[in-house]
Amino acid sequence: MATRSISARPSRNSLLPWLGIALIVILIDQFTKTLIIGTFQLGDSHRVTSFFNIVRWHNTGAAFSFLHDAAGWQRWLFVGLGAVAAIFIVWMLRSHGGQRLFSWALSLILGGAIGNVIDRLLHGYVVDFISVHYGGWTFPAFNVADSAITVGAACLILDELLRVRRAR
16 A cells, blocks of 8 residues: 655645635625625616626526526525535645646636625625627626636636646
8 A cells, every 4th residue: 555745745835825816706706796786776787898788687596597586495505505616626726736727727616606605695696797798699697706617617628638638
């Protein structure tokens, strides 16, 4: 049986920068949502460009308003899923903190997930405010947390592609 040396194990300090990135995402997300709540009424929209509006929308569901019309139980389901995901991501960061792109991706996803869980706990819904549209097409409104999760997912895909390429 092979043993691991203590130096091969990631140090607890390697977790702190990644948690710091997640905290920055959470702070920016909550700050922007507070601005929107203080400035806009539900359904308000302000045109910024021909393809971009600032809006105030409440999403009681998940991505693309999945389960938005459920009876309210989805709030606690999504809070629970977010909490489990956060615990798993912290464990992964602790185990793989030395893998920079992978850890960046997980940190962004962690910050976004916690940002949206905070909304669900405080309001019972997620505050969305970014609206992108073109012609008659409109993408569902989203927020900073959603953006961080999306960029994090893209980084995970890139990390895996690079890993596979290095293995060849």
